[in-house]
Amino acid sequence: MSKRWIVLMLTLCISFACLPTQQATAQLGIAEVIRAGVKRVIRAVDLRIQRLQNRTIWLQNVQKTLENKLSELKLEQIASWTARQRDQYQVYYDGLTQVKGIIAQYQRIREVINRQALLVKEYGRVWSLLQKDTRFRAEELQYMGKVYEGILDASLHNIEQIASVIQSYSLKMEDADRVALIQQLATGVEQNYHDLRTFNQQNITLSIQRGKSVQEVQTLKKLYGVK
Secondary structure (H helix, E strand, O other), X not given: OOHHXXXXXXXXXXXXXXXXXXXXXXXXXXXXXXXXXXXXXXXXXXXXXXXXXXXXXXXXXXXXXXXXXXXXXXXHHHHOOOHHHHHHHHHHHHHHHHHHHHHHHHHHHHHHHHHHHHHHHHHHHHHHHHHHOOOOOHHHHHHHHHHHHHHHHHHHHXXXXXXXXXXXXXXXXXXXXXXXXXXXXXXXXXXXXXXXXXXXXXXXXHHHHOOOOHHHHHHHHHHXXXX
């Protein structure tokens, strides 16, 4: 066998050996981007919720003041109100309703973000165990990596969309469109989370099935957190 052939074979072996590592590094990079995005969006949501809650408290106090004043007035005094006064009070009530609606939207966004964060955590836990699992061949791990990478890419897209929804509160966007987009993102994140858990379970089940003894099976179940 010539030296050139030996060098070529060694190069190919090294290249194939590096594939899973490179793929794992890429996936970890995506996961870190998602995790950073999740934290950033959570901070933005929490800040806005706090501001909205403060605004709501102020409006609620105004509402109570108005209601107290109304209860003190006699019917003939109410009848003598000017249109300007009625419009002013209506603005307060409309503002309270609007702020409450926005808070509900932000709370829904936070639920979506929490699910997204849970997805990243679940991915990191199971994928790190699968890569160390000697019951899987290199090509099987490579296939798993591609599937996980696809799920993470979709999750990254959702994070970017959630950030755009939060930004939309400072831009001109119809409330109905925003609510529809939030629901769409919630559905997408839930689907990603479902896909991840399903794929995790398939891989975990396969590993346990390959256990060669009762003791090994029990060890695997404990390792993967299977009851």
